[in-house]
Amino acid sequence: MLRQIWIVSALNFRSLKSRFWQSMVIVVGLGATIGVLLSMMSVTAGMRQAYANSGDPGRAIVVSQGADAEGQSSISRADAPVIMSAPGVARDKDGRPLADRALNMGLPVLRKNGTKGFTTLRGFGPKGTALRPEFHLVSGRMFQFGKRELIVGVGAQATFQHMNIGDKVILPNGEWPIVGSYTTGDILDGQLIGDTETMLTALNRTTYNSILVRLTSPDALSTFRKAITTNPALQMTVTRHSDWYKKVSDQASGLLAVLAYVVGAVMAIGALFGCLNTMYAAVSTRAREIATLRALGYGALPVAVSVILEAIVLAVAGALIGAAIAWALNDGHQAVWGQNIFHLRVSPAEIGLGVSWAVVVALMGGLLPSIRAARRPVVEALRAT
Amino acid sequence: MKYIPLVWAAIMRKPARAVLTLLSVMIAFTLFGLTIGMNATFDAVQAAAKDNRIYSAPRFAGGMTPLPLAVTHEIGRIPGVSEVGYQNFIPGYITDPKNRVFVQMFGDNARKVFTEYPITPAQWDLLHNERDGVLVSQYQADKWHLKPGDTLTVISPQVKKADGTTTWTFKVLAIVGDIAYNTNGYIWGNYDYFDKAVPLAKQSQIMNMQIETSDASRTADIAQQIDETFANSPNTTQSITEKAALDISNSGVDIATVDREIALAGMFMVLFLTANGIAQAVRERFAEFATLKTIGFSDAGVIGLVFAEAALPCFLGALLGVGLSALLSSQIPHLMPPSMGTPPLPRVTVMVAVWAGACALFVALSSSMLPALRLKQMDIATALSGR
Numbered sequence: 001m002l003r004q005i006w007i008v009s010a011l012n013f014r015s016l017k018s019r020f021w022q023s024m025v026i027v028v029g030l031g032a033t034i035g036v037l038l039s040m041m042s043v044t045a046g047m048r049q050a051y052a053n054s055g056d057p058g059r060a061i062v063v064s065q066g067a068d069a070e071g072q073s074s075i076s077r078a079d080a081p082v083i084m085s086a087p088g089v090a091r092d093k094d095g096r097p098l099a100d101r102a103l104n105m106g107l108p109v110l111r112k113n114g115t116k117g118f119t120t121l122r123g124f125g126p127k128g129t130a131l132r133p134e135f136h137l138v139s140g141r142m143f144q145f146g147k148r149e150l151i152v153g154v155g156a157q158a159t160f161q162h163m164n165i166g167d168k169v170i171l172p173n174g175e176w177p178i179v180g181s182y183t184t185g186d187i188l189d190g191q192l193i194g195d196t197e198t199m200l201t202a203l204n205r206t207t208y209n210s211i212l213v214r215l216t217s218p219d220a221l222s223t224f225r226k227a228i229t230t231n232p233a234l235q236m237t238v239t240r241h242s243d244w245y246k247k248v249s250d251q252a253s254g255l256l257a258v259l260a261y262v263v264g265a266v267m268a269i270g271a272l273f274g275c276l277n278t279m280y281a282a283v284s285t286r287a288r289e290i291a292t293l294r295a296l297g298y299g300a301l302p303v304a305v306s307v308i309l310e311a312i313v314l315a316v317a318g319a320l321i322g323a324a325i326a327w328a329l330n331d332g333h334q335a336v337w338g339q340n341i342f343h344l345r346v347s348p349a350e351i352g353l354g355v356s357w358a359v360v361v362a363l364m365g366g367l368l369p370s371i372r373a374a375r376r377p378v379v380e381a382l383r384a385t
Numbered sequence: 386m387k388y389i390p391l392v393w394a395a396i397m398r399k400p401a402r403a404v405l406t407l408l409s410v411m412i413a414f415t416l417f418g419l420t421i422g423m424n425a426t427f428d429a430v431q432a433a434a435k436d437n438r439i440y441s442a443p444r445f446a447g448g449m450t451p452l453p454l455a456v457t458h459e460i461g462r463i464p465g466v467s468e469v470g471y472q473n474f475i476p477g478y479i480t481d482p483k484n485r486v487f488v489q490m491f492g493d494n495a496r497k498v499f500t501e502y503p504i505t506p507a508q509w510d511l512l513h514n515e516r517d518g519v520l521v522s523q524y525q526a527d528k529w530h531l532k533p534g535d536t537l538t539v540i541s542p543q544v545k546k547a548d549g550t551t552t553w554t555f556k557v558l559a560i561v562g563d564i565a566y567n568t569n570g571y572i573w574g575n576y577d578y579f580d581k582a583v584p585l586a587k588q589s590q591i592m593n594m595q596i597e598t599s600d601a602s603r604t605a606d607i608a609q610q611i612d613e614t615f616a617n618s619p620n621t622t623q624s625i626t627e628k629a630a631l632d633i634s635n636s637g638v639d640i641a642t643v644d645r646e647i648a649l650a651g652m653f654m655v656l657f658l659t660a661n662g663i664a665q666a667v668r669e670r671f672a673e674f675a676t677l678k679t680i681g682f683s684d685a686g687v688i689g690l691v692f693a694e695a696a697l698p699c700f701l702g703a704l705l706g707v708g709l710s711a712l713l714s715s716q717i718p719h720l721m722p723p724s725m726g727t728p729p730l731p732r733v734t735v736m737v738a739v740w741a742g743a744c745a746l747f748v749a750l751s752s753s754m755l756p757a758l759r760l761k762q763m764d765i766a767t768a769l770s771g772r
Contacts, residue, residue, distance in 0.1 A: 025658050
């Protein structure tokens with residue numbers, strides 16, 4: 001049986017050359033479909049990747065109850081030390097808790113293409129860098145605590161104007177010089193960082209946005225959460241940092257992902273009709289060849305399978321070409337979506353998804369023609385011109 | 386006229402192929418209608434933007450950081466500024482946090498700034514006289530089943546009243562018309578009512594301003610001048626002209642280009658499919674075309690036949706596809722959950738249809754070109770002998 005499938009399929013592929021342009025309909029159809037799908041998904045995938053890099057399962061973030069974003073949350077000066085010294089929080093070498101009060105605000109910026117936009121200005125406390133081993137200075141120096149200074153992420157530097165060391169950023173009641181640049185390899189790369197307490201004073205604010213803590217171990221989350229949520233004086237939500245960023249990135253890119261799937265699905269339906277067309281034409285032009293095989297004793301099933309196999313090979317070839325184009329055009333490019341700055345991504349996971357879409361389209365597009373090929377009476381087909 | 390039965394017979398020779406081709410073309414044009422229609426909406430929004438309006442907001446918004454009302458007087462003194470409208474707002478929900486509403490509380494001079502809104506002077510007077518009243522646009526009224534005289538109760542955890550409660554009760558004064566590009570409708574209240582109801586520390590504060598200039602050509606300069614005026618104060622502003630604010634390329638991603646690329650990919654697919662189909666049809670019926678030429682059909686006639694055979698599925702598919710995209714975009718609002726707003730919808734305008742027609746023509750022409758050339762150069766005797 002398998003041998004028959006093999007022989008019939010091999011015969012199909014040898015005759016592909018004579019049906020080259022016809023077969024290209026499937027290749028081009030799925031190439032266009034998967035190319036568009038993966039290009040659109042490169043935005044969501046890139047954003048998710050940037051956020052996933054940010055979220056360390058060994059960290060937990062505390063925000064006020066009901067807040068979906070750090071910007072919506074506020075934590076008072078009185079509550080902060082209670083949270084930071086709760087059980088489950090790891091200690092630094094100096095004995096202090098590895099926890100940081102963070103500030104988070106929208107900063108108006110001018111993009112390099114001249115349009116106006118926003119990015120995030122983040123406040124770090126003294127443990128901000130100790131909490132984040134992924135943080136590295138690229139050039140210049142770290143801002144000094146108590147001074148009106150900022151450092152800028154490499155992504156923000158690449159996207160916005162006036163972000164070089166020595167440039168000044170306008171904040172309420174003054175201009176803050178940029179003294180260094182940093183990279184974290186995640187979503188923070190598109191942001192700016194300064195000293196939380198100095199920023200609070202300058203902004204005339206009295207509350208922090210969030211508190212980030214290093215857990216004694218990733219399993220210590222429940223201990224920490226219990227300590228916070230059972231304290232009647234605190235109305236806070238504790239989330240594992242990786243889960244938090246997953247939620248934030250899903251919010252930011254959810255609609256986009258839906259859009260990518262809708263557009264991809266519509267194109268896939270178009271490609272499916274093209275595939276059906278081609279495979280019907282293929283079995284009809286090869287009617288005599290197939291009938292001859294059947295007359296020689298080959299079963300109906302190997303014939304049917306070989307038709308589907310041909311559709312799958314063509315579709316997968318198309319999907320891979322489409323994926324290659326999407327990869328070449330998008331992968332690694334710096335992108336801006338709202339306040340998020342990240343690199344577009346066409347990763348093996350997305351390419352795998354594209355290929356499986358192609359296989360599904362080919363299965364559906366090859367099935368009906370394969371049944372027709374297998375069921376056509378041999379005598380009639382042999383007489384066909 | 387004599388050609389029509391011939392074209393029809395040729396297409397119906399392989400009905401399955403004809404139908405599949407048509408469906409494929411239709412799907413590609415549905416996508417075309419949706420994406421290019423989306424761009425038509427962006428263009429229309431941009432075109433409708435007033436060129437003498439500026440939106441000004443606190444520069445460091447970061448949530449609820451307001452500006453003092455006094456800022457409006459200072460901006461009013463800038464030469465070229467003719468009117469300064471202002472608002473605060475109450476973000477909240479009706480009974481369930483999922484049912485989000487947003488009540489904008491405008492100062493009295495809003496009627497001078499929002500002249501394009503379908504609100505009558507009598508309705509503006511109502512809003513001015515009845516302090517706890519709101520004007521509700523048709524879209525919002527339908528969404529929450531409101532009619533004039535109803536009570537609208539909004540719970541807003543973010544905006545507390547002086548007595549510490551978070552429940553805001555409004556009287557629906559009138560249902561007013563929607564405005565084309567404000568796809569979520571609006572609920573407008575009276576700023577004075579808001580200002581008296583909030584705690585003393587929160588009074589005389591505004592969230593943003595709508596500034597009108599007397600000279601449209603200087604609007605962008607005035608916007609910059611406003612920001613410079615407040616640059617070194619605690620009340621820094623961020624001003625943007627309406628033209629720039631409504632320009633889609635300002636969002637950071639050039640969605641219009643993405644839309645065109647998607648439409649193009651679909652057209653590429655269709656071109657391949659149609660060209661291949663027509664080439665195959667001509668190859669199969671080569672001898673028949675030779676017969677036609679033998680009995681006196683001119684070169685042009687035969688080529689016309691081939692073109693018509695290619696054009697029919699293209700134009701019919703374009704018509705059906707664009708029609709389907711118009712139908713789909715009219716149905717999107719009914720498919721969205723009420724907790725979410727309505728996104729900007731594609732508008733299948735005449736221009737979109739014209740572009741679709743042009744694309745269909747291009748596909749039909751370029752796919753029938755090579756087969757037509759082959760027919761023109763054919764040697765009738767050879768073709769008839771089937772060699």
